[in-house]
Amino acid sequence: MSTHAAGYTAEILTSPPLDGSLESSSTLPTDGLDSPSASTGKDVTVLEWDGQNDPQNPYNWSLQRKWLVTGAALVGTFIVPLNGTSITVAAQAINQEFNVQDYSNFSNSYWPVTSWSMGGALFIVAFLPLMEDIGVRVGYLVVYAFFLLMIIPQALAQNFATLVVTRFFSGGCVALLANTISSVIPDIWGDSKARSVPVGLYIMLYLTGSTLGPPMFAGVMQHIGNWRWIFYIQLIIYATFFPFFILMIKETRGGVILKRRAKQIRKSTGAAVYTQMELDAAPLHLRLLKSMTRPAYLLCTEPVLFASTCWSAFSFGTVFLFTQSVEQVFTGLYGWEEYSTGYVQGAVVIGEILGWLATLYSSHLYLKSASRNTEAPGEPIPEARLYVSVFASFLGIVGGMFVYAWTSYPWLPWIAPAIGLAMVGFGIQVVVSAVADYITDAYAASDYAGSAISAVAAGENTVAAFLPLAAASMYTNLGFHWASSLLGFLALLLSFAPVVFIWKGRQLRARSPFMQGGGQQERQEGGEE
Structure with a gap:
């Protein structure tokens, strides 16, 4: 043969x-x-492979082994993003120690989080081919070790610049770690039905890990009062789990x-x-060049990808925006201490968990759509991934933003705007999951799915980096009601994207050379991804 x-x-x-x-x-x-x-x-x-039943093929692993490896990977997905937002509950203490000045219309204290997110955006695009070469296990452990080392100077920083620089690298490591773990699921789970629960758990744990930083570490500032203990505790957590990952993370590629x-x-x-x-x-330098240029090219030439990225990036960015706006709203309305505002962000986590339950139903609708697919009989309709996300985007993100906006009165109990936060968290979970699944399915016919997902991930991290920098100005100049309302109107505009995709998705995919076997020409040129 x-x-x-x-x-x-x-x-x-x-x-x-x-x-x-x-x-x-x-x-x-x-x-x-x-x-x-x-x-x-x-x-x-x-x-x-040595036949279809080769025991070393990850698809042939026992169900128990698959869940053990997946479970270990999901643990990592949950704990590493805690490093991103946890620092926000200590902004005032860090400002005082390093003489950093926050103004009414701009928060300089947010730069360590901006650098963290930008590190994620750049690393995911630039260094992913290296991770693909060395494999899941070695790549994960090497990057995790470097990530662990980057926590040390954050704990011992003697100036603000050290925080900004080292967090750029730790954020980049988290993006690579998360992407490496996301590849574990399709490596060992062979079909969409089997992958639905692990993928939903992966996105939920990554989002909740990103959101849980402030409520989880608010107690450090309340009871210890030393911001460095935020990173000391993280060092303990990450160092403790390192041997666990060495033992449990297996090569799945x-x-x-x-x-x-x-x-x-x-x-x-x-x-x-x-x-x-x-x-x-292809030679590594060519793959690196392609990995850095092709996501940007797709983002600029593919309307579906561009709209999906904007929709998902805005949704993901609100997680980081809330680390700024919640403090302004709850200290302004109720006179809460800075650390107390960290606890209320737990409402977003509750919404994200409820959103995960909705994604399970979304997967059911997606698989069920195969029975009425006339384009590819027997295969699920890609746009079926978006059905539940329309409801979640309009009611969850848009509705939640307006609830958050117009319950922001000192004579209303704090639980009222917190309910709005939970509604937004629900929408975020469903939207980010839907976009990831839809883009993967839409570009599955070509070799461009990886580049498309990289574009989405880079967009999410970029918006997470810079959208919160506008929070202080918006909430100071527009007031609590209209600042959140402005975000609600932006969410309303973006929420029409899935409606258009469901309505015209088949035609839009037919017009795209990248969605319909667009990799054929590149394969002929020897440039497969």
Whole structure:
């Protein structure tokens, strides 16, 4: 059996003997100048799995092992984002120690969070190919170790610049860690139905981890009063879990497992045995260039991706916006201490958990849509991912923003605006999940799904970095009611995006060269993603 790719022809080896020797078989010489055979002078054998039941194939792992690895990955997804927003409950204390001045229309204390989010936006675009090369386990552990080291100077910082710089790197690490973990789920769960619960849990835990920083660490400022303990506690948490991740995080990327198997065969036998991934791989510098330019290109040329990114980025950005606006609203209305406003952000977490339950129903509607799909009979309709998100966006985010806005009166109990926060949290969870699923499905026909998701992730982190910087000015100049109302009107405008997609999604996908097998030309040029 032979395969043709990148200008070479080679035998496919599906069952290497356990003793490392290779059965002799006929192979055709390869003629690709850039293929391994050109450098080795040998015929190439393409290694594949040892049949459909190869026990090393992650799809064939037992259900117990799949959930153990997935569970460990989800733990990491929850704890690492805590580093992002936890610092916001200590803004006043940090300002006093480092002589940082906040003004009525601008919060300089937010720069360490802005740098954290921008690190995430840049790292996810620039360094993802490196993570794909070295695999899930090694990549995760190396980045996690560096992330852990970056917490130390945050705890011991002697100036404000140290916080800003080191948090840029820790935010970048969190983005890479989260993306690495997100790849674990499709690596071991083989179909949409099996992936629905793990994917929903992944997004919920990442969002709740990002949101839970202030309520979880508010007690540090209330009872200890030293902001450095926020990072000391994080050091304890992250260092404690490091051995757990070393033990539990396994390699789940099938191509990497096969590549290591092929490398072992080459080492023990000298035979030119390679995987398809090795043979097709473009030089690293080209992949890095593509990973940095293609998401931006898609974002600027694909209306569906651009609108989806704006919708999801605004939703995700409100998580970080609330770290600023909640403090202004609740201290202004009720005279609360800064740390107390951190606790009330727990309402957003409650909404996100309720939103996760709604995503389970959304997955049910998506799978059920396969019975009426006339475009691809038997396959779910991509736009079915968006049904519940329309309700969640209009009622949750838009409605919640207006509840948050117009219950902001000192004579109303604090629980009233907190209910608005919970409604927004509900909408955020459903919207971010829906966009991630829809973009993945819409671009699944081509090789552009990874780049499209990178564009969405970069957009989310960028908005999370800069939208909160406008909070002080908005809530000071417009007042509590109209500042939140402005956000509600922006959310209302963006909420029409899924309505348009559901109405005209099939036509929009048909017009896109990237959604409908758009990778064909690039594959012919040897540039597969």
